[in-house]
Amino acid sequence: MNWLLVVAGAMVGAPLRYLTDRAVQARHDSVFPWGTFVVNIAGCLILGLVTGAASSHVQLLLGTGLCGALTTYSTFSYETLRLTETGAGLYAAANAAGSVVVGLGAAFAGVWIAQTVWV
Template sequence: MTVLLIAIGAALGAPLRYLTDRAMQARHDSPFPWGTLTVNVLGSLLLGAVAAIPAGPTVTALVGTGFCGALTTWSTLSYETLRLTREGARFHALANVLASVVAGLGAASLGYALARALNG
């Protein structure tokens, strides 16, 4: 049952990642990977909230592992940073890593704090 919940969450998260990435990149005329940053920060926010609530294994599998796991993407962050470096866009590459780590940790902390505050 757990594997099915993870698959359902992933089936929702992966297309959302793709659609969000395409929408964000269409709005920015920049080599900076705005779409990947957006999905990683949003996924970190949601995962922080899931970690803060007394979520059972069902919610954790569906939302945490499945949805957030498919929505966020460390491999794409790594690839895009490497691509930027190879293209000579070293500033964008460094900004991508720093913004992703700082914003991701900040979003996870914020999601955790908000969920704790709303959950009493």
């Protein structure tokens, strides 16, 4: 039963990641990977909310399934590497530092919101 929750969440998260990434990136004329940045930060916020207030079944569905498929460490790593290789080292550093700092901030904010509003 638990694996079905993960699969169901992932079935929504993967296309949502692709569509969100394309929509965000299309609106920015920059080499910075805004689409990946946005989906990763959104995933951190959602995971914080789910961790702070949801049952274990909802955590499997939304945390492991949805957020697992929505967020992407491999694409973040690849895009940061490509920025470095193409001479956009400042963008690469901003992507790496911003992703960690803003991602952690979003996760902490999600937990705080969940505990303040729902618990």
